[in-house]
Amino acid sequence: MKKIINDASQVVGDMLKGMLLAHDDLIEAIDNTNVVVAKDKPQTVGLVSGGGSGHEPAHAGFVGDGMLRSAVLGEMFTSPTPDQVLEAIKASDTGQGVLLIVKNYTGDVMNFDMAKELAEMEGIEVDSVLVDDDIAVENSTHTAGKRGVAGTVLVHKILGKLARDGHTLQELKQIGDALVQDIHTLGVALSGATVPEVGKPGFTLDEDEMEYGVGIHGEPGYRREQLKSSREISKELVEKLVKEYNLNETKKIGLLVNGLGATPLMELYVFYQDVVNELKNHNVEVVFKKVGNFMTSIDMAGLSLTLIDLEDSSRLDALNAPVHVVSW
Amino acid sequence: MELTGEQAQRWILCFQEKIEKNKAYLSDLDQAIGDGDHGSNMYRGVQAVKEKLNELEDPTTEEVLKTTAMALISKVGGASGPLYGSAFMQMAKTAKETTELPELIQAGLEGIKQRGKAELKDKTMVDAWAPVAEALTNGTFSNDTIDQAVEDTKPLQAKKGRASYVGERSIGALDPGAVSSGYLFTALVEEVLK
Numbered sequence: 001m002k003k004i005i006n007d008a009s010q011v012v013g014d015m016l017k018g019m020l021l022a023h024d025d026l027i028e029a030i031d032n033t034n035v036v037v038a039k040d041k042p043q044t045v046g047l048v049s050g051g052g053s054g055h056e057p058a059h060a061g062f063v064g065d066g067m068l069r070s071a072v073l074g075e076m077f078t079s080p081t082p083d084q085v086l087e088a089i090k091a092s093d094t095g096q097g098v099l100l101i102v103k104n105y106t107g108d109v110m111n112f113d114m115a116k117e118l119a120e121m122e123g124i125e126v127d128s129v130l131v132d133d134d135i136a137v138e139n140s141t142h143t144a145g146k147r148g149v150a151g152t153v154l155v156h157k158i159l160g161k162l163a164r165d166g167h168t169l170q171e172l173k174q175i176g177d178a179l180v181q182d183i184h185t186l187g188v189a190l191s192g193a194t195v196p197e198v199g200k201p202g203f204t205l206d207e208d209e210m211e212y213g214v215g216i217h218g219e220p221g222y223r224r225e226q227l228k229s230s231r232e233i234s235k236e237l238v239e240k241l242v243k244e245y246n247l248n249e250t251k252k253i254g255l256l257v258n259g260l261g262a263t264p265l266m267e268l269y270v271f272y273q274d275v276v277n278e279l280k281n282h283n284v285e286v287v288f289k290k291v292g293n294f295m296t297s298i299d300m301a302g303l304s305l306t307l308i309d310l311e312d313s314s315r316l317d318a319l320n321a322p323v324h325v326v327s328w
Numbered sequence: 329m330e331l332t333g334e335q336a337q338r339w340i341l342c343f344q345e346k347i348e349k350n351k352a353y354l355s356d357l358d359q360a361i362g363d364g365d366h367g368s369n370m371y372r373g374v375q376a377v378k379e380k381l382n383e384l385e386d387p388t389t390e391e392v393l394k395t396t397a398m399a400l401i402s403k404v405g406g407a408s409g410p411l412y413g414s415a416f417m418q419m420a421k422t423a424k425e426t427t428e429l430p431e432l433i434q435a436g437l438e439g440i441k442q443r444g445k446a447e448l449k450d451k452t453m454v455d456a457w458a459p460v461a462e463a464l465t466n467g468t469f470s471n472d473t474i475d476q477a478v479e480d481t482k483p484l485q486a487k488k489g490r491a492s493y494v495g496e497r498s499i500g501a502l503d504p505g506a507v508s509s510g511y512l513f514t515a516l517v518e519e520v521l522k
Contacts, residue, residue: 110444144493198355217363
C-alpha cells in the first residue's frame with residue numbers, strides 16, 4: 001500500500017480537518033463529531049446524507065446551499081453511528097423537518113433508522129428516501145436488495161433544489177421516492193480499493209482483467225473477463241441500462257459518468273464520447289450530462305454510468321440550478 | 329437462573345477479551361463474504377464498552393446491559409452496531425422486569441430480528457442467537473449448542489446483509505456475525521454458567 005497519509009487509523013478525521021480548512025467559507029463541523037454542516041441555513045427542510053468514508057467527494061462535498069444541509073462521515077466503508085446521524089439531524093432542522101437520503105446498504109439503513117427514531121423522540125419530524133440505483137444486483141428477497149451508488153448524487157442535487165424552493169418534507173419524500181425509481185447505474189472495475197487500515201485491496205484482478213457490476217465497496221460484480229475497449233464497455237453498460245426504461249417514444253435523459261477514484265479524467269472523457277455514440281442506437285435525447293469523480297471507491301480503478309429519466313422538466317431545472325457546494 | 333449485575337459485567341468483559349483476541353480472525357471471515365471489517369468494528373465497540381463498564385460501581389443487570397448497548401450503538405457502525413446495540417437494548421428493557429437469563433437472551437434475539445428483519449437460516453447472527461435462546465429456555469443448553477449453531481451457518485446461503493451479494497459463493501463460509509455472537513455465549517458459559 002502506498003498512500004499519502006500520516007496514520008492509517010486517523011485518515012477520516014485528518015481528511016475532515018483538511019476539508020474544513022480548505023472550505024471554511026462553505027462548511028463547518030459539529031464539535032466532537034464527524035458531521036459536516038452548511039454554514040448557510042435557510043428556513044427550509046434540511047437534507048441529510050452520509051455513509052462510510054472513502055467515496056469523496058460524496059457526501060461532504062455536496063453540503064451547501066442548494067444541496068445537502070449536512071453530511072455524516074462514517075469510518076472507511078462503514079456506516080456512521082446513530083448518535084452521529086442524530087447530531088446531523090438536529091443541526092439541520094430549522095423547524096421544517098429533515099429528510100434523510102440513504103444509500104441502500106444494511107448498515108446505513110439500520111443506523112439511519114435508529115437515528116430517525118431518536119430524533120422523533122426529540123420532537124423532530126424526519127423522513128427518508130432510500131437510493132438503490134445499482135442494477136448489477138437483482139432486487140430479490142434473497143439479497144439485501146439493489147445498492148445505492150453514484151445516482152445518489154443526482155438525488156442530492158434535485159431534492160436539494162426543491163428543498164431550497166420551499167417544498168415540504170412530505171412533498172420531498174414523495175418526489176424523492178418517485179425519482180429514485182428513474183435513476184439507474186452500472187459500473188465496471190479494473191482494480192480493487194485499499195482501505196488504509198486493511199492495507200491491501202478488497203479484491204484483486206489480473207493485469208488484463210476487468211469486472212462488470214462491482215459495487216463501490218468492492219462488492220462482487222456479475223462478470224469477470226479480459227479488459228475490453230472503452231467502446232465495448234460503453235456498449236455493454238448502455239445496453240443494460242436502457243432496458244430499465246420504456247423507450248417506445250424518445251425519452252429525455254441525463255448522463256453521469258463517474259470515476260471510481262484511480263481512473264484519470266482522460267479515460268472518463270474517452271468513455272463519455274463512446275457512451276454518446278452508443279446512445280445514438282437508442283431512442284433517447286441527452287439533455288443533461290456530467291463527467292467527473294462524484295462517488296468514488298477510494299483508489300479503485302474503474303467508472304460507473306448513470307442514466308436518469310428527465311422527461312419531467314422540473315428535474316432538469318433542478319439539475320441545472322446553481323449551487324454553492326465544494327464539489328458539484 | 330437469574331443474571332446478577334456483577335455476573336453481567338464479568339460476562340461482557342470476557343466477551344471483550346474474546347473479540348480482542350479474535351479481531352483478525354473475524355475480519356478474515358468477513359473478507360470472504362463481506363467487506364472485511366467485522367473484527368475491527370467490533371473491537372472498536374467492545375473497547376468502548378470496557379471503558380464504560382469499568383466506570384460502573386456495583387451496577388444492576390439493567391445498567392450493565394444498557395451501558396453495553398449505548399457503547400456499541402455509538403462506536404461500532406456498519407450493520408453490527410445497530411444489531412448488537414438493539415439486542416442489548418432489548419435485554420436492558422427486559423431486565424427491568426426480570427433478570428432470568430433465558431428471558432434476557434430471548435429479548436436480545438427479538439431485538440436483532442426487529443432491527444435486521446432476518447429470519448432463521450438467512451445466515452446471520454440470528455442463527456447463533458435462536459438455538460441458544462431455545463436451549464436456555466428448554467434447559468438443554470451446553471457448549472455444544474453454541475458450536476453447533478455457529479457451524480450450522482456454513483452450508484447456508486446468505487439472504488441478508490452484504491454477504492447476500494455474493495449469492496451462492498457465501499455457501500461454505502461461516503457467518504462472521506454468528507461467530508462473534510458465539511464468543512458472546514462462550515463468555516456467558518465461562519463467566520456465568522460454568
